[in-house]
Amino acid sequence: MDLSKNSYFVSVLIPSRNRSDRLVECIDSLYSLASDPLAIEVLIKADNDDPQTINTVQSIAHRFRLPIRVVVSPRGNGYADLHCYINQLCHESSGEWLFILNDDAIMTTQNWDDNLRGYIETAPVWHGCRYV
Numbered sequence: 001m002d003l004s005k006n007s008y009f010v011s012v013l014i015p016s017r018n019r020s021d022r023l024v025e026c027i028d029s030l031y032s033l034a035s036d037p038l039a040i041e042v043l044i045k046a047d048n049d050d051p052q053t054i055n056t057v058q059s060i061a062h063r064f065r066l067p068i069r070v071v072v073s074p075r076g077n078g079y080a081d082l083h084c085y086i087n088q089l090c091h092e093s094s095g096e097w098l099f100i101l102n103d104d105a106i107m108t109t110q111n112w113d114d115n116l117r118g119y120i121e122t123a124p125v126w127h128g129c130r131y132v
Contacts, residue, residue: 001087003086006067007095007096008039008040008041008067008094008095008096009036009039009040009092009095009096009097009113009117010039010040010041010095010096010097010098010113010116011041011042011043011089011093011094011095011097011098011099011101012030012039012041012042012043012095012099012100013038013043013045013086013089013090013093013098013099013100014026014042014044014089014099014101014102014103015044015045015046015055015082015085015086015089015102015103016044016045016046016050016103017046017047017050017053017075017078017103018052018053019053019055019103019104020056022103022104023044023053023056023057023103024056024060024101025106026101026103026104026105026106026107027042027057027060027068029106029107029108030042030101030107030112031064031066031106033107033109033110033111033112034111034112034113035111035114036113036114037066038066038067039068039113040067040095040113041093041094041095042066042067042068042069042119043068043069043070043071043089043092043093044057044068044069044070044071044103045070045071045073045085045086045088045089046071046072047069047072047073047074047075047076048072048073048074049075050075053070054070054072055067055071057070058070070120071088071089071090071092073085073088077079086100090126090128091102094104097116097120101104101117
């Protein structure tokens with residue numbers, strides 16, 4: 001995979017609103033426990049009326065020079081529009097794989113990205129589906 005073309009192994013998609021402290025813990029757990037942090041991009045969906053989340057994400061990305069982006073859009077209908085937020089993040093992602101996560105969840109597995117790679121390489125074929 002050629003990462004110079006902004007292509008990543010996995011894009012982690014995280015809708016977030018007004019939980020910056022937990023979001024920081026979530027992002028930290030993803031990068032600190034990954035074996036190859038630069039092969040992971042994190043995309044955060046933030047509402048345009050949530051400057052704390054927007055500023056926090058931009059500050060982390062700049063300070064630590066990590067591939068983290070914030071996608072800002074109108075608030076919409078909250079949880080009822082979750083599918084729209086995920087679709088927005090998918091559209092912006094450049095990872096080979098997509099991983100949906102909550103802003104209040106943390107990764108607890110060391111080298112979680114290697115585990116994901118290993119599963120992908122050994123996953124059984126889903127018969128009847130030509131895309132797997």
